Amino acid sequence: MSDARATSFGAAADHYEAARPDYPFDAVAWMLENLPHGSRRIADVGAGTGKLTRVLVAAPDGEVVAIDPDPAMLAKLRESVPGVPTFTGTAEHLPLPDSGLDAVVLGQAWHWVDPVAASAEIGRVVRSGGTLGLIWNIRDESVDWVRRLTEIMHSSPAENMVNGPGSHGPQIAAPFGGVETGRWEWKRPMNRTQLHQMASSRSYLITAPAQERAGIVRGMDELFDELGLGDAEATIDMPYATTAYRAVRA
Template sequence: MNDAQAGIHHSAAGGYALGADSYVRGRPDYPAELGDWLREQLGLAQGKTVIDLGAGTGKFTPRLIATDARVIAVEPVPEMLGKLSVSFPHVQALSGTAASIPLPDASVDAVVCAQSFHWFATHAALAEILRVLKPGGKLGLVWNLRDASIPWVARLDAIVNRVEGDTPRYYTGAWRNAFPFDGFGPLAEQHFKQPHTGSPDDVIVNRVRSTSFIAALETGERAVIDREVRALIASEPALAGKEVVTVPYDTAAFSAEKIAV
């Protein structure tokens, strides 16, 4: 484990190192409406600088690039950061964590945590984010979540959640315990719908495989999950025998401003 990985959850350090390829293939994109949200709520535009914190393989990075802001990616898992650097060679990519961001004080206009804040939802991380934000800078938190109001999606989630162990997850709401935090204003919340369409292997099987704690399982345990997921696909009329399927997602977006304390 390198210095940047020290202190990050074992599921993230191990699972994302092993599952980087599945992450690229299986993770859904983000809704186009987030482009307006990034500009209007976070103020991203040409001349601004934004950190993609916990950037992973760069799944969210194109949304930030499209705002014309300067993007700096920060990620502790080398395998993930390597894939980001190949995909986006013009983006500055730094090894670091939320508790140790390798940038000067008051140097960025926004910090965005896409699909990542639940991993480091601590006061120490928020203090470090405040350190690098300029006065009036914005924090953005974004998650894609399968819509479990659909019965077969709820059954899929049950297969996944059974083996989550102590892994932090967005759906538990535990990340909210980091707020309120002195130095940040209140969280503003918005939601967007996002369909994830593709082959069952990509949007269901590889999406499950890309889950950190599943990627970190022993080979035999991963095979059990694979079989259960494929059995669900085969038994569900909306999925069985289909070359292309759609998994419904809800995208949750939160923003907060750095204020004087």
């Protein structure tokens, strides 16, 4: 992980679990469709509270372990997705044996890693012909109110990597090659509370000074008032674009 923001999420694990979106099943299945049928040994690295883990375990032939550098996030994962083995570690230092996995996947996490070191370490634990899968849920900022929300909250490293000006997507290094990309668009209804929880689970807000956090909350409330999100039952459709990448180990 690259900086203090990368390991800040445990302080907001409850909000992360409550307000971050799950991943579309079709996108996750696409990342892994090149794997053979039968028992698939998969590690979810940077697993957080288990947003991607729960989709992986829904497949009938998956054997999944979850790895994250933050014990607080793993504790929430064990509540949310019971029965999945968890380990403390990072993409650059995996507590796993050589060539023991069919795939390693990272959801909302590759932008925090050293891509060359992480590619090499994941290549160590994945068999030849195995898969590295990367996936992000990114809000669709072509919608005006979503763009304004991001301006208030500040953009994230994930958004800059996947959709930022001049971005070419994530860097994936040896021993992986032949990177493929897929994209899925969808919407998620969210109320005012969930939107605030989503914002407070972002590394920028977690690590910002209290005065700045308060200003961001005020700015969000002004936007939500304008949008008519005035009561607990009112919702607005948050448009998302899920972008996934897959690469095969040589």
